[in-house]
Every structure is written in C-alpha cells, then in structure tokens.
Amino acid sequence: MELIARGRDADVYALDESRVLRRYRRGGPTGLESRLMTHLAACGYPVPRVYEVTGTDMVLERLAGPTMMDALARRPWQVGSLGRELGRLHERLHALPAPEWLPKRFGTVGDDRVLHLDLHPGNVMLTGRGPVVIDWCNAGAGDPAADVAMTMVTVGGADVPGLAARLGRGLLLRGLRGGCRTDPAARLREVAEAKLGDPNLTPTEAAWLRRHAAGGGEGA
Ligand SMILES: Nc1ncnc2c1ncn2[C@@H]1O[C@H](COP(=O)(O)OP(=O)(O)O)[C@@H](O)[C@H]1O
Numbered sequence: 001m002e003l004i005a006r007g008r009d010a011d012v013y014a015l016d017e018s019r020v021l022r023r024y025r026r027g028g029p030t031g032l033e034s035r036l037m038t039h040l041a042a043c044g045y046p047v048p049r050v051y052e053v054t055g056t057d058m059v060l061e062r063l064a065g066p067t068m069m070d071a072l073a074r075r076p077w078q079v080g081s082l083g084r085e086l087g088r089l090h091e092r093l094h095a096l097p098a099p100e101w102l103p104k105r106f107g108t109v110g111d112d113r114v115l116h117l118d119l120h121p122g123n124v125m126l127t128g129r130g131p132v133v134i135d136w137c138n139a140g141a142g143d144p145a146a147d148v149a150m151t152m153v154t155v156g157g158a159d160v161p162g163l164a165a166r167l168g169r170g171l172l173l174r175g176l177r178g179g180c181r182t183d184p185a186a187r188l189r190e191v192a193e194a195k196l197g198d199p200n201l202t203p204t205e206a207a208w209l210r211r212h213a214a215g216g217g218e219g220a
C-alpha cells in the first residue's frame with residue numbers, strides 16, 4: 001500500500017484511484033466518527049464518503065486536491081478568501097442540530113449543534129466538488145462558539161516559523177470571523193484549557209495555550 005499522507009494521528013494509504021485507508025497509529029475506535037460522517041453526508045455537508053470501518057481503520061473516498069494548508073503556502077495572497085471559506089464551513093456545520101447519540105462537548109442547555117472541534121486548514125481539502133472537511137475524531141455536540149474558538153486557538157497558537165506566517169495567520173483568522181456569524185469570545189479560555197490535553201502539542205504551543213487558558217485575550 002502506498003502511504004500518501006501522515007497526519008498527527010493517522011496514516012493515510014492509497015488503496016486505488018477512488019479509495020484511501022485511514023489508519024490510527026494509536027487509538028481509535030472509529031465507529032462514532034464514521035457514523036457521524038455518514039450522517040453529515042446525508043445532511044449534505046461535505047465529508048468523504050465512508051465505505052468500510054474496522055477497529056482503527058476506515059476506508060474512505062479518496063479526495064483529489066490540496067489541503068487548504070497547502071493552498072495557503074502556494075497562494076498566500078488568497079489568505080483572506082480561504083479564511084472566509086473556513087468560516088463558511090463552520091457556519092454550515094453549525095446549522096445542523098446534533099444527533100442525540102453524539103457525545104456532548106462544550107454543551108449548551110438545549111440547542112446543541114454538531115461541532116468538529118479541529119476545523120483548521122490542515123483538515124480541509126479543496127476538491128473539484130468544493131472544500132471537504134476531514135478528520136472528525138474530536139467531534140461532539142455543543143455550542144458553536146467553542147468550535148470557532150478551537151480554530152482560533154489552534155491557528156493562533158500554532159508553532160509556525162517566520163513573520164510572514166504569523167502575519168498570514170492573523171489575516172486568516174480575520175477572514176474566518178468574516179465568514180461566520182458566531183462570536184467565539186465566551187469559549188476561548190475554556191477551549192484553550194481543553195486543548196492543553198492534546199498529546200501532539202509542541203512546548204511553544206503548550207506555553208501559548210497556558211497563557212490563554214489563564215485569560216490572555218484573543219487568539220490572533
Ligand atoms: N479522504 C482522503 N483522501 C485523500 N487524502 C486524505 C483523505 N483523508 C486524509 N487525507 C490526507 O491525509 C492527511 C491526514 O489525514 P487526517 O484525517 O487529517 O489525519 P490526522 O488526524 O492524522 O491529522 C490529510 O492532511 C490529507 O493530506
């Protein structure tokens with residue numbers, strides 16, 4: 001099998017022209033994640049089709065196209081419009097009521113929505129059928145502000161080298177806020193606190209999150 005990508009949690013292999021195998025290096029299971037992806041596809045939300053699920057493996061529709069992260073590196077002048085695209089993906093997702101079987105994370109008192117909770121440019125692929133959202137392992141039911149806040153702290157606190165990259169992410173976040181109506185402010189501290197539990201953080205990212213969990217302002 002040809003390894004086509006290695007994310008922070010999963011290895012992705014090409015099975016053929018139209019399918020990939022996504023395998024967790026540690027953890028899983030994938031039952032809930034695949035159930036949610038199937039549900040979202042039926043709601044018309046852009047996710048890869050799920051063909052098969054066993055333990056830590058999922059066979060998924062193979063998406064053709066760069067990630068939004070690759071597109072940002074290649075076409076940095078499009079940062080504003082890509083940010084708005086990311087915002088619109090939040091907005092469309094949060095229009096969907098959470099199914100009752102989806103575990104609560106950042107729950108509300110009665111109007112829980114589907115939250116991705118890791119919706120950053122590395123988890124969006126730009127395909128012929130438009131942007132498609134991948135990597136649903138953190139998803140839960142709750143307050144849309146938490147989802148937008150998670151993107152803010154993930155992008156804002158990412159350990160990226162260079163001034164250009166830091167300027168770029170400020171512009172990306174501005175575009176994000178332009179593309180969706182949800183104000184993340186009320187959930188920023190709580191989400192920074194929760195993200196501190198992520199085992200993949202670099203020391204710089206963890207230090208940034210600790211400052212924001214303690215209440216240091218917005219994530220740009
Ligand atoms: N359905 C797919 N089709 C093509 N490439 C994919 C697909 N799913 C994931 N990838 C590639 O694999 C990488 C890692 O996948 P992802 O699901 O985000 O795993 P991780 O949890 O490790 O980040 C993505 O950035 C993308 O390049």
Ligand SMILES: [Mg+2]
Pocket residue numbers: 007008122123135
């Ligand atoms: Mg990913």
